[in-house]
Amino acid sequence: MTDLPDLSTTFTGIRFENPFLLASAPPTESESNINRAFEAGWGGVVTKTIGLHPVDNVVGPKTKFVRLDDGGSRLSMAKRADSTLLASWNWELISDKPLEWWIPRLTTVKRAWPGRVLVASIMAGSGSDEELRHWQTLTSAVQDAGVDAIELNLSCPHMDRVDMGANIGKDPVLTSVVVAAVRAVARVPIWVKLTPAASSIVEEAGAVFHAGASAVSSSNTFPALPPIDPETLEFEVNVDGRVSYGGLGGPAILPQSLAKMAEMTQAFPDREFSGIGGISTFDHALSYFMLGCGTVQVATAAMLDHAIGPNVITDLRTGMAEFLDRNADRGWHSLADFRGLRRGSVVPHARIRRPDAAGYKGGYEDDAEGYAAAEALAAGR
Numbered sequence: 001m002t003d004l005p006d007l008s009t010t011f012t013g014i015r016f017e018n019p020f021l022l023a024s025a026p027p028t029e030s031e032s033n034i035n036r037a038f039e040a041g042w043g044g045v046v047t048k049t050i051g052l053h054p055v056d057n058v059v060g061p062k063t064k065f066v067r068l069d070d071g072g073s074r075l076s077m078a079k080r081a082d083s084t085l086l087a088s089w090n091w092e093l094i095s096d097k098p099l100e101w102w103i104p105r106l107t108t109v110k111r112a113w114p115g116r117v118l119v120a121s122i123m124a125g126s127g128s129d130e131e132l133r134h135w136q137t138l139t140s141a142v143q144d145a146g147v148d149a150i151e152l153n154l155s156c157p158h159m160d161r162v163d164m165g166a167n168i169g170k171d172p173v174l175t176s177v178v179v180a181a182v183r184a185v186a187r188v189p190i191w192v193k194l195t196p197a198a199s200s201i202v203e204e205a206g207a208v209f210h211a212g213a214s215a216v217s218s219s220n221t222f223p224a225l226p227p228i229d230p231e232t233l234e235f236e237v238n239v240d241g242r243v244s245y246g247g248l249g250g251p252a253i254l255p256q257s258l259a260k261m262a263e264m265t266q267a268f269p270d271r272e273f274s275g276i277g278g279i280s281t282f283d284h285a286l287s288y289f290m291l292g293c294g295t296v297q298v299a300t301a302a303m304l305d306h307a308i309g310p311n312v313i314t315d316l317r318t319g320m321a322e323f324l325d326r327n328a329d330r331g332w333h334s335l336a337d338f339r340g341l342r343r344g345s346v347v348p349h350a351r352i353r354r355p356d357a358a359g360y361k362g363g364y365e366d367d368a369e370g371y372a373a374a375e376a377l378a379a380g381r
């Protein structure tokens with residue numbers, strides 16, 4: 001793929017060969033995966049989240065994929081032919097490898113790939129000074145190992161503890177405290193991954209930027225449960241009949257994740273954002289770029305493509321190259337030339353045009369799918 005045009009971009013002061021990263025998830029859980037990812041052409045990777053607490057995953061599968069029968073209505077996690085991916089569902093915890101395992105590997109990977117961007121995702125609690133020191137220990141260790149940036153995981157959806165993961169990201173005070181603690185020791189840009197479960201993601205983003213973060217990454221997975229099997233009457237994923245809230249990713253979350261992103265990029269048009277959720281092609285990534293994102297990240301699609309997404313990254317890169325080629329006459333030669341172009345198109349409902357009285361058809365113009373005949377109209381509105 002040497003004949004591709006220059007797709008490089010700068011994000012949080014870091015040069016990226018291309019704006020496409022693997023998100024923190026199984027594709028980035030090991031040195032060998034990360035090496036394979038860079039060989040395949042990813043511009044950057046965010047490591048699987050690294051913490052200091054011991055991690056024991058549940059019995060059985062940590063991730064399943066929700067599929068819909070082609071042309072049918074059965075929605076199930078059963079792997080089968082003639083079905084289409086709707087979403088991933090996972091209740092995987094952060095990396096079960098300790099910090100000491102990661103450090104030499106981060107150093108080796110960065111030395112081998114100086115031109116690619118290595119971001120370490122880290123997580124600790126927030127309920128005590130000791131927990132805040134954990135954030136600082138993690139930050140110092142990964143930046144000494146050579147990472148280009150850190151991403152604070154304030155969005156893991158499977159936390160029982162009230163001072164961890166998404167429970168931090170739902171509280172602007174805890175969010176600021178954690179970012180400020182990290183800022184006190186960080187020499188590299190701080191990205192913060194927020195949860196879409198926050199009641200106001202704009203408030204969270206404001207707190208994060210105010211405390212010194214360089215970028216917000218969004219979305220992490222949305223809180224979700226697996227469907228119940230109509231035969232066994234059990235959740236399709238369960239251990240001894242029990243399940244817990246997990247996270248939904250993949251195609252189903254793209255529109256929801258775009259909505260979260262639009263709220264934030266409108267509130268903070270001069271800030272930097274990394275878009276995540278449901279991306280598997282350049283067309284998907286384009287929606288995030290048009291809202292103002294400077295990079296995008298991929299998890300589910302990469303998992304289902306040889307575990308690290310060689311075909312996905314090829315599509316993203318060639319798709320962007322073709323897009324730039326198609327739009328060269330507009331003077332678009334890099335992401336900066338079209339980034340944020342549709343940010344202003346999301347407006348309050350009252351600002352959407354209504355037809356004049358004579359032309360009023362109440363939205364039934366095209367035999368609108370999902371609606372019965374326009375009775376109100378027939379009755380002479």
Ligand SMILES: Cc1cc2nc3c(=O)[nH]c(=O)nc-3n(C[C@H](O)[C@H](O)[C@H](O)COP(=O)(O)O)c2cc1C
Binds near residue numbers: 301
């Ligand atoms: C199996 C699995 C494990 C994940 N683990 C992490 C994690 O350790 N840290 C994190 O910040 N996000 C984690 N995520 C969330 C992803 O990074 C991403 O935000 C989410 O899946 C949405 O992107 P997607 O639609 O491309 O999957 C995980 C996602 C999946 C599917």
